[in-house]
Amino acid sequence: MGGKPYKIINHTADVGIRVQGKTLPLLFERSAYALFDIMVNLRDVKKETEETILIEGFDLPELLVSWLNHFLFLRETRSFLFRKFRVHEFHDTSLRATAWGERFDPERHEFYREIKAATYHNLLLRERRGLWQAEIILDI
């Protein structure tokens, strides 16, 4: 598969991403990848640390937003950058995953922009003809 597993959507003051995947776990993995790919040059991020991720949500949209915001929380409080994601268990209101990456090193990592939050605004999450699609607006 060439190119990036997501597209950027133009937005007045923020940035949006459009992601799709044959399954929800795949869509979630790609969304997380998009999040970090927008923030930092992932080529320089090594897979030194393995982090177990457990997320719960009231419904699917909340699960997706919580998933992304959890990574932003880890970045902000523990300086973690992740580049690879694997969802092991997935239910409508919870998931278990592993993420691989390392701590931010200003000497080695090229940081493009901070993302402050994944929002519910105009959140799209639906299945069309066997393909899951999502659009998420990110606050920058």
Place this chain on the structure above:
Amino acid sequence: MDFSELKKIDEYLYEIPQHGAMRVPGRIFADRILLQDILADRSPDQVMNVATLPGIVKHSLAMPDMHWGYGFPIGGVAATDLYKGVISPGGVGYDINCGVRLIRTDLHDRDLKGKMRDLVTALFRDIPCGVGSHGAIRRLTPSEEEKVMVEGAIWAIRQGYGTQEGLEFTEEQGALAGADPAKVGDRARERGLNQLGTLGSGNHFLEIQRVEEIFDPSAAEAFGLFQGGITLMIHSGSRGFGYQICDDYLKVMAHAASRYDFTLPDRQLACAPIDSPEGRDYFAAMACAANFAWANRQIMMHLAVETI
């Protein structure tokens, strides 16, 4: 939406007549030229959405700088009835009390000639701004953080960042009453511990300004402003602390929505009656974030003045 759906009140005020689920009309403060951009980004749709909020009083307003936001347009203003109305975390925004602080100095433009580069370098050094930056002040202890949540700018002044005088010119005297740290979750607390004294990224800034032109001499004199005078402006908010509180309470409101029989045109407008457990809890947490932001601006402004 296009011009035909707006009712012109005067050169700078247009109305979206009340219709559909709107409880009040919408009012946009803008001229025809600005409106061309405004209509293109669909933020008037958000003005209409806000007009559906229960208990909204008189109008759903939008200022000339309006653009697409989260539920509310950026530049949107609404008042809701204290007893019958709702409170909305999306309406207040992610960056709770993102605001501006302006300080005048006795310096004149000529005093800074040849010194700007050094000054900007020093400011960059003394006031952390960028990504994941840590505070100019050391990491807070959890109990200090709780004091910041309740005392706001007053806490900062007690630590030596500025004087009482400045509070007279600060909204709410630098601290909103009703803050209750018990309503702030662990994740928000963790995010806030290391962020006091940081500017943040995105559209936040610290700007060195010069007074270019005086329009009202007596008002300028009252403010201590003069031609060529140097002022400092900071635009910043409650950082990750406020963001987390917004996120936490968007969830609380969304889960409670079914109890209150609201139909929301936009999930980001999730709200609860002000006079409800969820509404009161959110207000108490929101006030903590607002106070964090005032403390933050107080600290950074003091550091900037010291640097100059």
